[in-house]
Amino acid sequence: MNASQWQLFRKQLTQLSQRQRVISSDLLRDGASQDANITVIEQAAQAHLHCPACHSTHFHRHGHANQLQRYRCVPCGKTFNALSGTPLAHLRHKERWLAYAGCMLNSFSVRKAAEQVQVHRNTSFRWRHRFLSLARTDRPHCLHGIAEADEMYVLESQKGSRHLTRPARRRGGKARQRGISNDHVCVLVARDRTGQTVDFVSGPGQLTKAKLHSCLPPVIDRDILLVSDGHPAYPVFAREAGILHEAVNLRAGIRARGAIHVQNVNAYHSRLRQWLRPFHGVATRYLPNYLGWRWILDARRILSPESLLRATLGMFPHLSVT
Incomplete structure (x- = not known):
């Protein structure tokens, strides 16, 4: 947008209705969240970026898709991005991931997190376990003393299972025998x-x-x-x-x-x-x-949504647990 277009846009802002201003504010907020998420994703990927198909580190830039830099592997010719081969591959709504990571650090339930970031409860459940699949592996290697x-x-x-191996029981039920x-x-x-x-x-x-x-x-x-x-x-x-x-x-x-x-x-x-x-x-x-x-x-060890998002992509805090 050049200077003259920007001046025209500013004049038109004053003519927006209340509803249009709310929608515009949401769009701007989502855009800022998207930029923040993309920055964290790209930074986390740089440390161990490689082709997920052949594991080669010989690649070159190959345009953009879905706001992410794409790469093309020289040996095998496959294309990939920073999320390929990670638990977050093929998930949508990147602009809401940091907000969802904050919900996890606050131990929100599936439904409460879904309401907070405005996604379906099934999406919230799927994101929960995608975020945990790698982050939960940051454990001590050995106990001492x-x-x-x-x-x-x-x-x-x-x-949640469709095929039970025992008779169903009510939530909060009891074992079939004592002890x-x-x-x-x-x-x-x-x-x-x-x-x-x-x-x-x-x-x-x-x-x-x-x-x-x-x-x-x-x-x-x-x-x-x-x-x-x-x-x-x-x-x-x-x-x-x-x-x-x-x-x-x-x-x-x-x-x-x-x-x-x-x-x-x-x-x-x-x-x-x-x-x-x-x-x-x-x-x-x-x-x-x-x-x-x-x-x-x-x-x-993980105190911020950005740290949890990095851990989900395999980039753990520098101070490793030993």
């Missing part, structure tokens, strides 16, 4: 004294040494001190894994023996249960995503 481990159980849920059974899913959480936390959906039913062997060895040091409650699976696992183990007898009212306690991991369980409660039951197949979401909030 003293690590506390404890398990919690949540009711198995097939919410811990295969109607429950075991969530194992291990946390060291620096706050680094790993968690696993270890499967239905009670915790066993086999579940501990399948989860813990890759994420704990050989010289670690594992502290747990009195569950019999932990000492057997520790002996077979060749690591030190101490237990506290919570049933006898012994909550701590000096530095030997599980209060940190129990506090994390409490925060996790309280945070999950407003979702009114989480489908078991999506439970790892919710555990990752809770870790994002608890670790406070």
Whole structure:
């Protein structure tokens, strides 16, 4: 738009009706949001930009499409952009992604987030799990020093499934029998004294040494001190894994023996249960995503919508968790 066109446009603005001014304001706001999203997307892609088809880094610019720079791979000839091969590929409404990331950092429900950014609830649900698919993987690689481990159980849920493997039950229902059974899913959480936390959906039913062997060895040091409650699976696992183990007898009212306690991991369980409660039951197949979401909030490594959008594209904060 040249100078004369701009002057004419300014004069015409005063002739707009109230409704037209609201629509114009929305268009300008969406345009600014679109620009902000495109900037974050392009910046995040530059660090690891490559052809998703052949993984070559030999490419050249090839025009624009949908406000994004396109590239053409020299070896294979395929075209791609900054979103190709990422969880956000083929999604629309880029101008609303930052606003939606803000809803996730505020732990909004699917419907509340949909209302906030003005999308359908199904779109809101799809975006939730696309945003979490990579962001939830930003976890500690190894726990050090003293690590506390404890398990919690949540009711198995097939919410949203078209083909149930058991009779349907009402939301907030109960297990078919008392105590811990295969109607429950075991969530194992291990946390060291620096706050680094790993968690696993270890499967239905009670915790066993086999579940501990399948989860813990890759994420704990050989010289670690594992502290747990009195569950019999932990000492057997520790002996077979060749690591030190101490237990506290919570049933006898012994909550701590000096530095030997599980209060940190129990506090994390409490925060996790309280945070999950407003979702009114989480489908078991999506439970790892919710555990990752809770870790994002608890670790406070991702504090802004821009950081969450970058993490969704695989660009995590520079200070890595070790």
